[in-house]
Amino acid sequence: xxxxxxxxxxxxxxxxxxxxxxxxxxxxxxxxxxxxxxxxxxxxxxxxxxxxxxxxxxxxxxxxxxxxxxxxxxxxxxxxxxxxxxxxxxxxxxxxxxxxxxxxx
Amino acid sequence: xxxxxxxxxxxxxxxxxxxxxxxxxxxxxxxxxxxxxxxxxxxxxxxxxxxxxxxxxxxxxxxxxxxxxxxxxxxxxxxxxxxxxxxxxxxxxxxxxxxxxxxxxxxxxxxxxxxxxxxxxxxxxxxxxxxxxxxxxxxxxxxxxxxxxxxxxxxxxxxxxxxxxxxxxxxxxxxxxxxxxxxxxxxxxxxxxxxxxxxxxxxxxxxxxxxxxxxxxxxxxxxxxxxxxxxxxxxxxxxxxxxxxxxxxxxxxxxxxxxxxxxxxxxxxxxxxxxxxxxxxxxxxxxxxxxxxxxxxxxxxxxxxxxxxxxxxxxxxxxxxxxxxxxxxxxxxxxxxxxxxxxxxxxxxxxxxxxxxxxxxxxxxxxxxxxxxxxxxxxxxxxxxxxxxxxxxxxxxxxxxxxxxxxxxxxxx
Ligand SMILES: Cc1cc2nc3c(=O)[nH]c(=O)nc-3n(C[C@H](O)[C@H](O)[C@H](O)COP(=O)(O)OP(=O)(O)OC[C@H]3O[C@@H](n4cnc5c(N)ncnc54)[C@H](O)[C@@H]3O)c2cc1C
Numbered sequence: 001x002x003x004x005x006x007x008x009x010x011x012x013x014x015x016x017x018x019x020x021x022x023x024x025x026x027x028x029x030x031x032x033x034x035x036x037x038x039x040x041x042x043x044x045x046x047x048x049x050x051x052x053x054x055x056x057x058x059x060x061x062x063x064x065x066x067x068x069x070x071x072x073x074x075x076x077x078x079x080x081x082x083x084x085x086x087x088x089x090x091x092x093x094x095x096x097x098x099x100x101x102x103x104x105x
Numbered sequence: 106x107x108x109x110x111x112x113x114x115x116x117x118x119x120x121x122x123x124x125x126x127x128x129x130x131x132x133x134x135x136x137x138x139x140x141x142x143x144x145x146x147x148x149x150x151x152x153x154x155x156x157x158x159x160x161x162x163x164x165x166x167x168x169x170x171x172x173x174x175x176x177x178x179x180x181x182x183x184x185x186x187x188x189x190x191x192x193x194x195x196x197x198x199x200x201x202x203x204x205x206x207x208x209x210x211x212x213x214x215x216x217x218x219x220x221x222x223x224x225x226x227x228x229x230x231x232x233x234x235x236x237x238x239x240x241x242x243x244x245x246x247x248x249x250x251x252x253x254x255x256x257x258x259x260x261x262x263x264x265x266x267x268x269x270x271x272x273x274x275x276x277x278x279x280x281x282x283x284x285x286x287x288x289x290x291x292x293x294x295x296x297x298x299x300x301x302x303x304x305x306x307x308x309x310x311x312x313x314x315x316x317x318x319x320x321x322x323x324x325x326x327x328x329x330x331x332x333x334x335x336x337x338x339x340x341x342x343x344x345x346x347x348x349x350x351x352x353x354x355x356x357x358x359x360x361x362x363x364x365x366x367x368x369x370x371x372x373x374x375x376x377x378x379x380x381x382x383x384x385x386x387x388x389x390x391x392x393x394x395x396x397x398x399x400x401x402x403x404x405x406x407x408x409x410x411x412x413x414x415x416x417x418x419x420x421x422x423x424x425x426x427x428x429x430x431x432x433x434x435x436x437x438x439x440x441x442x443x444x445x446x447x448x449x450x451x452x453x454x455x456x457x458x459x460x461x462x463x464x465x466x467x468x469x470x471x472x473x474x475x476x477x478x479x480x481x482x483x484x485x486x487x488x489x490x491x492x493x494x495x496x497x498x499x500x501x502x503x504x505x506x507x508x509x510x511x512x513x514x515x516x517x518x
Contacts, residue, residue, distance in 0.1 A: 066328060066342075067262050067357070071373045078330070081342040087326060102402060 006032045011097075018093060018100040022057060025097025033095045038086065042095075046083050049075055053096035063093040063101035108135040108425050111194055111204040113184055114361075115141035115169045117149075117496070118396025118410035119210035125418040125498035127174040135425070138178040138202060140194070144169050147238055148491060149266075150407065153273055153443065155241035156233075156353075157281045158249075162242050172496050184211065187367040189389050206391050206421055209377050211364070213266050213397040213405055217356035220261055220329055227334015232352045235274060236266075247351060248281065253290030254350030259339055260297050261329040261357050264376075266397050266405035269452070271295070271355050272302065272312055273443045278353075279319045280445025294322040296339060296347050301325060305459035307516060308452055311474045315444060329354070358405075360398055376400030381456065382433035384417050390424065393417055403456065404438040411495050412437045415506040418498075437508040439465075441484035449480035455508040464512040466504065473513070 003010045004017060006029035012020045017036075019025055030050060034042050042050070052073040056064045066089045070077035080088035089101050110126060112119045123139050146169045154160035170179040182196035187207065194202045215236055217223045223232065233244040258275045265271075275295045282288040295302070295316055301309035302316055302323060316323050330342040332354065339347040339354075360375025369388065372378050377394035379386055381401050386392035394400075395417050396410040403409050412434065419432040436456030443449045451471050452460035464470040471479055494501055 065263065068373050077328075077342055081330075085343055087328075087343070 014100065016100060019097040020099060022054070022098045029097065030095050033097070037084075037091050037094060039084065039091070039095070043083075045075060045079070046092075046095075049073055049080065049083065049088070049092050050096045053092050053098060057093075057096070057098040063089065063096070063098050065089050065101060108205040109203060110135050110137045110206045110208065110421065111202050112137065112139045112208040112210055113187075113194065114210035114212055114396075114398065115139045115173070115179065116146065116210065116212050116396070117407045117491075118212070118398070118414070119208070120146070120169075120172050120496045121411060121414045121498045122208055122210060122395055122417060123177050123498075124172075124174050124496065125414055126421065127177055128498065129418055130422060130425075132176050135205075136178065137176075138180060139173060140180045140182060140184055140196060140202070141169055142181065142183050144181065146172055148488060150491070151488065152235055152238065152241045153270055153277070155238075156235050156244040156248055156274075157277055158245060159277075162238055165238070167492070172492075174497075184361070184363045185366070186363055187370050189367070189369050189392070192391065204391070206393065206424065208417070208421075209364075209370070209392065209394040209398050210396050210410075211361040211398050213264070213358040214361055214375070215356045216359050217354075219357045219359075220332060220354075222332040222334065223261075223329075223354060223356060225332070225334060227332070227337075227352075230334065231337065231350065232332055232334045232354060234354055234356055236270075236355055244353065248278075251291075251351060253287055255292045255294065255337075255348055256351045256353070257294045257296055257339060257347055257349040258353045259295075259327075259329060259347075260299075260355045262298050264374075264405060265355055265358050267407075267440070268303070268404055269312075269440050269442045271297075271353075272316075274353060275321050276315065276319060276442075276444040279321060292322070293320070294324060294347060294349075296324040296327045296329075298328045299325060305454065307462070308454075308460040308474060311450070311462075312442070315476075319445075358397075360400075364398075372400050374400070381436065382416075383420055383430045384413060384434060385420065385424075385430060393421065401436075403434075403436045404440070406438055406440060407491070407495065408439045409437070411501065412439075412506040414498060435507055437506060439504065441480055441487065443481065443484055444476050447478055447481050448476040449484045450474055450476050451480045451483065453508060453513075458508065458510075458513070461513045461515060463514040466509040467511040470512055 011024045084091040148165040151165040185195045235241040282291045302313035303309040327341045331340040364371035364375040397405040416432040416434040420430040454460040462474040
């Protein structure tokens with residue numbers, strides 16, 4: 001387990017950089033995490049997804065998959081890939097400060 | 106006690122649950138009704154072998170009601186909707202079934218039409234799935250005609266039933282083309298949305314190693330956006346392309362359509378949210394789900410349905426007696442992975458323990474995560490056990506619901 005520093009705060013993250021304590025996340029940290037993930041500016045559409053990720057995590061204990069995001073977040077899978085080109089579920093989870101979504105097996 | 110238990114779905118999970126309930130609680134204590142839409146129970150693990158001519162389609166199908174204990178009522182009808190408040194199920198033909206306990210066992214549906222182009226030009230010609238009987242038969246014809254080129258095996262997205270079956274297909278394809286003497290003319294590619302050959306690190310390494318050994322190219326993190334049958338291309342949402350002459354696609358899976366029409370029953374994909382240990386619906390204590398229909402972080406496999414059955418039947422008894430549920434399911438999954446050349450490997454895991462090397466079920470036993478002829482024989486023996494032991498709801502010799510720890514080597518990937 002390592003730490004990362006966002007908005008002058010050291011937060012615990014896993015080996016891949018996902019938050020392990022989502023309560024430590026603040027909105028101010030999001031821009032910086034996004035930048036690291038290669039997204040220069042967070043638009044309102046990005047924020048729709050980021051907020052949805054956090055709600056889902058709070059309700060279900062895991063972030064949604066891309067397919068569930070596409071069905072329920074109000075943003076289509078196609079647009080999700082435009083917003084988060086390197087894989088929406090993982091990138092949005094990272095920016096939203098929640099653990100890596102647990103896929104099914 | 107004269108309670109009504111309605112079981113939706115007469116596949117693997119519904120059949121074994123009904124038979125176990127009948128044996129445990131008998132005719133005097135409850136009346137059991139099973140609903141399914143047709144009479145054909147297909148042995149789904151056999152679908153893997155049909156494309157290669159290693160299983161005959163007609164041998165995989167048996168009558169559904171004949172797999173049920175004679176005292177169980179079988180209704181052949183379409184399920185239209187569940188009314189959770191009224192505790193009733195509406196079936197085609199205006200039939201209404203009231204229940205005290207509802208067991209949802211309607212499995213996973215294949216949704217090929219949800220992927221752009223998948224059922225368009227080329228479907229059934231150079232684009233196939235082997236996940237249902239007509240698809241597997243069609244693919245057999247196409248493979249027989251195939252003289253060389255690019256064969257792509259693709260999983261559209263998760264969840265899918267029997268997550269090892271597409272890998273098995275790739276391994277068997279390698280063997281099939283070797284046997285036909287044209288392996289050097291065939292380029293085999295395995296395309297997955299995962300970041301490795303399999304989800305869990307230790308197994309992913311072992312299975313990824315086997316792909317490499319067999320000269321099967323691996324393409325990862327590819328979420329299927331479009332199938333272009335005419336142009337022979339799979340296109341991902343992030344606009345990468347994989348060319349093919351023959352595509353074998355495992356389509357998106359969802360729950361049965363009626364789940365979406367039943368207010369409060371399922372999740373966004375049509376699977377039933379249930380407690381991962383008790384299998385009870387969180388908001389409707391009289392509703393349970395088992396098998397592929399359950400929205401659990403466990404594999405969708407017949408073996409899982411078998412292990413869940415023990416928990417479920419015990420908990421239904423407790424529920425009907427007004428007692429707290431006490432049986433827990435640990436996520437136990439057990440799969441033989443056929444690798445061709447009369448060999449298979451075996452994986453055994455649960456919610457907490459990933460597939461590990463070692464032996465099953467104890468230090469002396471079948472090798473785990475390693476190819477062997479004994480495992481291949483195990484895979485073949487499973488068919489007999491399926492009809493004669495698993496469906497009747499009997500214990501499988503030596504294989505209990507709880508995952509065995511003895512014999513596992515805890516290593517790190
Ligand atoms: C190619 C392939 C290979 C596999 N290999 C293995 C293996 O080696 N080992 C293993 O353990 N598992 C394997 N599986 C998985 C296994 O077959 C399934 O996990 C298992 O069948 C699940 O049982 P189930 O009862 O939940 O669903 P099913 O057996 O699919 O049954 C669901 C039933 O519900 C009925 N139904 C659905 N909707 C309605 C409706 N609206 N009205 C009425 N009836 C309805 C259907 O007709 C069906 O009979 C394989 C699957 C495939 C496709």
